Amino acid sequence: MPGSPASDSPERTLLAVKGLSLSFGGIEALSLVDLQAREGSITGVIGPNGAGKTSLLNCISGFYRPSAGKVLLDGEDVTALPADRRAAMGIARTFQNTALFEGMTVLDNIKLGAHARLRTGIVGAMAFTPAARREELELRYEVEREVIDFLEIEHLRRRTVGSLSYGLQKRVDLARALAMRPRVLLLDEPVAGMNEEETEDMARFVLDIQEERGVTVVLIEHDMGVVMDLCERVTVLSFGERIAEGTPADVQGDPGVVRAYLGEAAR
Amino acid sequence: MLIGNYKETYASDEAVFRTPAARWWMAALGCAAVAYPFVAGDYLLYLATLMGVLALAALGLNVLIGFTGQISLGHAAFMGVGSYVTAILATRLGLPFWLSVPAGGLAACAAGMVVGAPSLRIKGLYLAIATLAAQVIFEWVFTNWTSVTGGIRGINVPPARVWGVALDGDVKVYFLVEALVAVHYLLAANLRRSRWGRAFVAVRDRDIAAEIVGVNIFRTKIVAFMVSSYYAGIAGGLWVYFMKVVTPENFPLSLSIQFLAIVVVGGLGSIPGTLLGTVFMTLVPEVLKLATGLVRAAWPEAQSYLFPLRDVVFGTLIVVFLIFEPKGLVEMWNRLRRFFALWPFEK
Amino acid sequence: MSDGLVHLLQLLASGVVTGGIYALVAMGFVVVYKATRVINFATGEFMMLGAFFAWTAMVGLRAPFAVALAGAVAAAALVGVATERIVLRPLLGQRTISVIMVTIGLAAIFRGAAQIAWSGEYRSFPPIFPRAPIELGPVILPSRQFYPFLIAVAAIALVGLGFRFTRTGTAMRATADDEAAAFAMGIDIRRVYAISWSLSAMTAAVAGVVVGILGGISPQLGAIGLRTFPVVILGGLDSIPGALVGGVVIGVLENLAGGYVDPLLDGASVKEVVPFAVLVLVLMIRPYGLFGTREVERL
Numbered sequence: 001m002p003g004s005p006a007s008d009s010p011e012r013t014l015l016a017v018k019g020l021s022l023s024f025g026g027i028e029a030l031s032l033v034d035l036q037a038r039e040g041s042i043t044g045v046i047g048p049n050g051a052g053k054t055s056l057l058n059c060i061s062g063f064y065r066p067s068a069g070k071v072l073l074d075g076e077d078v079t080a081l082p083a084d085r086r087a088a089m090g091i092a093r094t095f096q097n098t099a100l101f102e103g104m105t106v107l108d109n110i111k112l113g114a115h116a117r118l119r120t121g122i123v124g125a126m127a128f129t130p131a132a133r134r135e136e137l138e139l140r141y142e143v144e145r146e147v148i149d150f151l152e153i154e155h156l157r158r159r160t161v162g163s164l165s166y167g168l169q170k171r172v173d174l175a176r177a178l179a180m181r182p183r184v185l186l187l188d189e190p191v192a193g194m195n196e197e198e199t200e201d202m203a204r205f206v207l208d209i210q211e212e213r214g215v216t217v218v219l220i221e222h223d224m225g226v227v228m229d230l231c232e233r234v235t236v237l238s239f240g241e242r243i244a245e246g247t248p249a250d251v252q253g254d255p256g257v258v259r260a261y262l263g264e265a266a267r
Numbered sequence: 268m269l270i271g272n273y274k275e276t277y278a279s280d281e282a283v284f285r286t287p288a289a290r291w292w293m294a295a296l297g298c299a300a301v302a303y304p305f306v307a308g309d310y311l312l313y314l315a316t317l318m319g320v321l322a323l324a325a326l327g328l329n330v331l332i333g334f335t336g337q338i339s340l341g342h343a344a345f346m347g348v349g350s351y352v353t354a355i356l357a358t359r360l361g362l363p364f365w366l367s368v369p370a371g372g373l374a375a376c377a378a379g380m381v382v383g384a385p386s387l388r389i390k391g392l393y394l395a396i397a398t399l400a401a402q403v404i405f406e407w408v409f410t411n412w413t414s415v416t417g418g419i420r421g422i423n424v425p426p427a428r429v430w431g432v433a434l435d436g437d438v439k440v441y442f443l444v445e446a447l448v449a450v451h452y453l454l455a456a457n458l459r460r461s462r463w464g465r466a467f468v469a470v471r472d473r474d475i476a477a478e479i480v481g482v483n484i485f486r487t488k489i490v491a492f493m494v495s496s497y498y499a500g501i502a503g504g505l506w507v508y509f510m511k512v513v514t515p516e517n518f519p520l521s522l523s524i525q526f527l528a529i530v531v532v533g534g535l536g537s538i539p540g541t542l543l544g545t546v547f548m549t550l551v552p553e554v555l556k557l558a559t560g561l562v563r564a565a566w567p568e569a570q571s572y573l574f575p576l577r578d579v580v581f582g583t584l585i586v587v588f589l590i591f592e593p594k595g596l597v598e599m600w601n602r603l604r605r606f607f608a609l610w611p612f613e614k
Numbered sequence: 615m616s617d618g619l620v621h622l623l624q625l626l627a628s629g630v631v632t633g634g635i636y637a638l639v640a641m642g643f644v645v646v647y648k649a650t651r652v653i654n655f656a657t658g659e660f661m662m663l664g665a666f667f668a669w670t671a672m673v674g675l676r677a678p679f680a681v682a683l684a685g686a687v688a689a690a691a692l693v694g695v696a697t698e699r700i701v702l703r704p705l706l707g708q709r710t711i712s713v714i715m716v717t718i719g720l721a722a723i724f725r726g727a728a729q730i731a732w733s734g735e736y737r738s739f740p741p742i743f744p745r746a747p748i749e750l751g752p753v754i755l756p757s758r759q760f761y762p763f764l765i766a767v768a769a770i771a772l773v774g775l776g777f778r779f780t781r782t783g784t785a786m787r788a789t790a791d792d793e794a795a796a797f798a799m800g801i802d803i804r805r806v807y808a809i810s811w812s813l814s815a816m817t818a819a820v821a822g823v824v825v826g827i828l829g830g831i832s833p834q835l836g837a838i839g840l841r842t843f844p845v846v847i848l849g850g851l852d853s854i855p856g857a858l859v860g861g862v863v864i865g866v867l868e869n870l871a872g873g874y875v876d877p878l879l880d881g882a883s884v885k886e887v888v889p890f891a892v893l894v895l896v897l898m899i900r901p902y903g904l905f906g907t908r909e910v911e912r913l
Contacts, residue, residue, distance in 0.1 A: 061479050087481030099476035103468045103536065112465045116481030122490050125461035126454040132461065139462075140277045180481060338711050385898035392653050395714060396843050397897050400890040403841075411882040520840070524718060531715055575734070575833070578726030585719030589712050590704045 012074075014039035014216045015060070015091075015184045020069030022055055022240075029055040030066070031240045035218075037184070042210050042217040044231035044248070046224075048261055051237040053220045054096060057186045060218075061093045062086040073184065088116040092182035096189050098173040100161040106172050107157040110143055113179030147175045151205060167198045174205065185209065187219040191226055199223065203230060228252070236260070283456045300445055304438045312437050314549065316509055319444040320502050322545040325529040326455055326538065327498025332527075333536030334464065335491040336471030338395040341382070341402035342499050342526045347409055347518035349375040349500025354422040354513045355415065364427035364443075368504035375500025376493045378405075383492035387485055402520055409515035421514030424507050444505050451498065455538050458494070467491050468536075528581050532588050534595025543596040551584070552577050620752045625873040626866055627753040631763040633865025635824055638766035639838060640845040640857035641773060642818035648777075648790045648852045649810035652702075652710065655717040657818050658839020659724035664690045664819025665826035665835055666728060669737055679742045683823055687816045694815025698808050721836065729833040737831045739823075762824040769820045773813070774854045786810055790852065844889035848896050850906025859904060864889050 015037040022030040030052045037043040045053050058064040060071055062083030071079045078086055092113070100109055118139065124132040148154055151171050156164065161172060170190060177185055190206065191199040203226055209215050221227050227234060228248045236244040236251055238260035244251050251257055274280040284290045304312050328342045353371035356362040362370070378401075386397030409416050416422065427443065458464050466487045469477035478484050507513055525548065533544020555576055559569040592598060642657040654660075667689045671682035701720060705713050743761040747754050777783035788796040789806045797803050818839075825838055845864045849856025872885040902908050 063475060063479055082483075083478045084481050084483045087479060093479060095476065099473050101469050101472040101477070103472050104465065108465050108468075111462075112469050112477075112482070113480055115462055115466055115469075118462045120462050122458075122463050122494065125463045126458045126494075128457040128461075136281060136461065137278060140281060144277070176480060332711065336709070336711065338714060385894065388901075392710065392714060393847075393897055393901055395653070396847060397894065399840060399843060400893045400897075403890045404887055404894075407887040411879075524722065527715060527718065572730055575726035575729035578722045579730070580726075582719040582722030582724075582726065586701055586716055586723065589716050589719070590701070593708070593712065 012039045016072040041232040044227040044234040047237035052240040090183035092177040092180040093186035094173045098169045113176040324502035327495040331495035334467040339398040341398035343518040343522035344402040344405035345375045345496040345499035346503035349503025353504035371504030372501035376497040379493045379496025387488040534597035537597040540597035629866030629869035633862035637858045637861025638821040639842045646814040656721040658836030659721045660818035661822030662835040664822035665831045690815040690819035691812040694812035698811040844893035850903030853905035856905035
């Protein structure tokens with residue numbers, strides 16, 4: 001929804017993670033991780049492979065249950081809520097491998113993002129009552145205006161997602177997340193595998209989402225250029241622990257971060 | 268040949284039949300269906316009515332398996348629930364068919380909720396096994412709860428009455444059945460386009476991602492299961508007025524498997540495919556019967572091989588289609604259409 | 615010893631014996647699921663084929679029982695390998711539902727083919743074991759039940775130990791646990807699959823012979839396969855000891871129900887339905903069974 005530009009937002013933490021720990025049968029994927037994302041900002045999460053970045057997103061979106069710690073959305077503890085409830089409350093995410101629904105067209109995939117917001121019951125849907133018709137058409141208008149137009153994917157509406165290139169699939173993944181009208185958008189490597197042009201497009205979209213809609217963005221990325229350009233603050237993970245947090249400039253110079261990426265031998 | 272299909276409003280883009288060709292085909296099919304009983308003989312009329320009932324039940328199963336990716340080995344049992352409830356309400360309470368048949372559907376729907384609730388919470392193939400349990404348990408109840416179901420002898424039902432006119436002619440039953448089939452096929456088409464249809468397919472394709480996007484997986488699966496059972500129940504209710512009698516032998520495991528075959532061969536997830544699959548699978552035994560009858564002169568025991576041959580043919584069809592044509596007959600039909608769209612120019 | 619106690623002991627003993635045989639049938643499912651995560655709905659039909667092969671060897675070729683059994687096992691292994699190659703390999707990577715349905719189709723094919731080859735008549739094995747019933751204290755077990763039970767236990771032990779202590783068995787367990795890792799370690803996954811299917815067919819064949827001795831042979835013999843699902847679920851889909859425990863529990867419960875509840879009903883018998891009621895309970899309370907491993911998903 002249209003919100004005030006980021007710089008006007010009050011200093012309010014919309015998404016917070018406190019003391020989050022996650023283990024899988026003996027392996028500590030995350031260990032006492034903290035994260036704060038100011039409302040309307042873009043926060044980066046970086047770290048070498050296996051650091052636990054995707055696990056962190058999975059805990060925030062509700063796919064994993066942490067063994068300790070809390071996830072707070074606008075001050076409210078959502079740690080015990082299932083993923084679909086968190087989605088309804090405004091937490092959306094994209095996936096590393098896009099996780100699009102291959103059996104549906106692009107348009108249907110995007111419309112699905114709105115599922116939690118719609119009210120039509122099964123009987124109404126089957127009978128296609130006037131109320132059902134109205135809701136479906138309104139959804140169509142809204143999706144066209146706010147998502148398809150914005151992400152410039154009009155020509156893809158009726159294509160099956162399997163036939164799309166990787167870059168376009170990532171855009172549809174983003175479109176689906178936007179259809180959820182999120183307050184918090186978690187992006188898992190949004191520009192992975194993209195060439196320079198596609199990366200610039202995606203970065204522009206992310207900025208627009210943050211500036212025009214006031215969405216709080218948390219993004220995992222390996223592309224340091226993108227992280228430095230877009231992020232207000234960056235959190236660095238390594239082996240499941242937070243080893244640094246600050247502005248991109250702070251983090252870039254942090255010796256601990258350099259070591260984590262290049263290994264001990266690089267010291 | 269359609270080159271472009273351009274719509275000027277979102278409303279027309281969202282319609283069920285989006286091309287003039289589709290609308291013409293539907294109209295033609297409708298006319299053929301109406302004219303059919305007046306040109307077909309008794310046996311062909313019987314076959315067409317039977318196919319209608321089976322196509323209705325099979326569509327429910329396709330909603331469950333094709334749309335939502337869940338498996339049921341007990342579809343026949345739910346049909347049985349619908350049949351028995353309809354028969355009991357018609358005979359014990361004297362309810363007219365327009366109440367007893369929907370009641371059968373709703374009873375089957377409720378049974379679906381009862382069976383689905385424990386088994387849809389767990390991933391994997393457990394639903395298949397739970398529905399198998401339901402099939403066995405329901406069959407046992409049909410046979411042994413003699414006071415209610417009439418046991419092995421079953422229940423005999425008088426013909427339906429519409430505004431005082433008894434639907435005792437085969438033609439009238441045919442129209443009743445086919446009308447309801449048409450309505451329910453339209454309902455399924457609406458379903459597919461709706462918010463629920465999308466949720467079903469999402470659960471089928473990637474249920475974890477679906478949950479993260481906001482779909483309550485358990486609720487979606489249960490609703491799919493209940494819709495599927497409802498279709499089976501309505502088909503069961505119609506069966507009662509078609510056959511005039513209900514017995515426990517009408518709903519064995521092999522019928523559940525036959526529905527599976529119909530859905531697989533016709534095309535998983537395809538609504539017209541279900542119809543194709545039903546017609547095909549109903550005609551196969553008829554063709555076999557004809558074939559064994561023809562060779563009877565040279566090979567007298569051929570007829571005794573009819574049942575096992577049916578098993579072999581059904582099984583082979585399932586296997587062959589799953590390996591070579593997983594999208595079913597409907598895909599073969601689409602390929603044919605695409606080929607002729609450009610014929611005689613090559614693709 | 616009072617009559618009531620003897621009756622109970624008799625029911626328990628019969629239950630254990632039947633349970634052992636159920637366990638053998640259940641193992642056919644477990645072996646395949648352990649390695650490939652597929653529930654083979656044609657397991658019952660593999661059993662039926664094994665029984666027919668053994669019967670043909672004994673009656674048609676006048677082979678002694680041990681030879682006929684070995685022959686049936688070998689023939690079943692071939693059928694298992696052929697099935698894996700022709701029908702299942704093309705479906706590698708497809709949805710599990712598709713594979714399940716293929717096995718259902720296969721079951722129908724085997725059933726029909728058996729009826730065409732051997733006709734639908736009921737056959738019985740010629741007498742194999744000594745006729746005298748076995749007396750264990752106050753309990754009497756018909757020889758028809760007792761010796762097959764011994765065979766079942768032997769087979770289960772063999773397979774269980776094989777999984778534990780042979781290299782092939784370890785390879786199979788590794789593949790079931792983490793296919794990619796097993797592959798990376800140099801395990802030939804396709805060979806493991808082929809072995810799993812043939813092993814499953816072999817255990818099913820032995821189970822089929824056992825069931826055939828007990829109740830006669832016909833193309834419908836495979837129906838018992840589906841009736842063993844409660845055992846498999848109770849024990850855990852991927853646990854061999856689970857199959858054993860599950861089998862005995864179901865066998866005993868079935869017999870107790872038959873012994874105590876049936877006389878109260880008029881003509882009806884709850885024996886066939888009790889295992890499935892148990893199945894429903896297990897699914898509600900502890901779906902992975904007594905010994906099954908809970909599956910963890912990764913996104």
